[in-house]
Amino acid sequence: MSEASGETGNGAHRSALKSAAPEKAFYFRNPVAQDACKVNDLVAASRPLDVNSLYCNLLQCTHFAQTCLLAEQDGEIRGWVSGYRPADDPTTLFVWQVAVHECARGRGLGIDLLQRFVRLPAAAGASHLKTTITPSNHASRALFTRFAEKEGLSLETRLWFDTVVHFAGRHESEILYSIGSLPLRDSSN
Numbered sequence: 001m002s003e004a005s006g007e008t009g010n011g012a013h014r015s016a017l018k019s020a021a022p023e024k025a026f027y028f029r030n031p032v033a034q035d036a037c038k039v040n041d042l043v044a045a046s047r048p049l050d051v052n053s054l055y056c057n058l059l060q061c062t063h064f065a066q067t068c069l070l071a072e073q074d075g076e077i078r079g080w081v082s083g084y085r086p087a088d089d090p091t092t093l094f095v096w097q098v099a100v101h102e103c104a105r106g107r108g109l110g111i112d113l114l115q116r117f118v119r120l121p122a123a124a125g126a127s128h129l130k131t132t133i134t135p136s137n138h139a140s141r142a143l144f145t146r147f148a149e150k151e152g153l154s155l156e157t158r159l160w161f162d163t164v165v166h167f168a169g170r171h172e173s174e175i176l177y178s179i180g181s182l183p184l185r186d187s188s189n
C-alpha cells in the first residue's frame with residue numbers, strides 16, 4: 001500500500017490510500033457544505049445511528065469540517081466520522097458518529113477513519129478520544145475497542161446519558177468511552 005497526502009485550498013486535510021487494486025482506493029478529506037446531503041443519506045442508511053437533520057450535517061460540514069473526515073470511492077461517500085473539540089474540554093477529541101457504507105464494511109475502513117481522525121491537524125493537543133456507544137451496538141464497541149488495541153491505548157467506560165434520567169425511556173443509555181492518552185501531536189501532523 002502507498003499513501004499520499006496534502007492540503008486542499010481551504011487548509012483542509014486530504015489524503016489518499018491506494019491499495020494493490022486501484023479501484024478499491026479510498027480518498028480521505030474534510031467535508032464541504034456540498035457533502036451534507038450525501039452524509040445525511042449515509043447516516044440514515046447506517047442503523048442504529050440516529051439520523052440528524054440536514055441542517056446539523058451542514059454545520060458539521062462547515063463549522064466543524066476540520067474535525068470531520070470522509071472517505072470517498074469512485075466519487076461516492078463510503079465512510080464518515082464526525083467530531084468536535086468540546087469548548088469546555090479542549091483536551092478531548094469527541095467522536096459524534098462513525099458510519100461506513102454497507103458495501104465497504106469489514107475491510108478496515110472504520111479503523112482507518114479513526115486512525116486518520118486522531119491525526120488530523122485539528123486534533124492536535126487532544127489527550128483523549130471520547131465517544132458514546134449504546135450497549136446494544138456491538139459493531140461500534142468492537143470498532144473502538146480494536147482501535148484502542150491497535151493504537152496501544154487504554155480504554156475506560158462509564159455511564160453518561162441514562163435511559164431514564166436523560167432520555168425518559170425513549171432511547172438506550174449512552175456509555176461514555178474514553179481512549180487515551182493520545183500521543184501529543186502538533187498541528188503540522
Ligand SMILES: CC(C)(COP(=O)(O)OP(=O)(O)OC[C@H]1O[C@@H](n2cnc3c(N)ncnc32)[C@H](O)[C@@H]1OP(=O)(O)O)[C@@H](O)C(=O)NCCC(=O)NCCS
Pocket residue numbers: 046047048049096097098099100101104105106107108109110111112137138139140142143144146
Ligand atoms: C461500526 C462500523 C462503522 C464499522 O465499520 P467497518 O469499516 O466495518 O469496521 P472495520 O472493518 O474497521 O472493523 C473494525 C473492527 O470492528 C469489528 N467489527 C466491525 N463490525 C462488526 C460487527 N458488526 N460485529 C462485530 N465486530 C465488528 C471488526 O471485526 C474489526 O475488528 P478486527 O480487526 O479484530 O476484525 C460500521 O459497521 C457501521 O457503519 N455501522 C453502522 C453505524 C454504527 O453503528 N456506527 C458506530 C456508532 S458511532
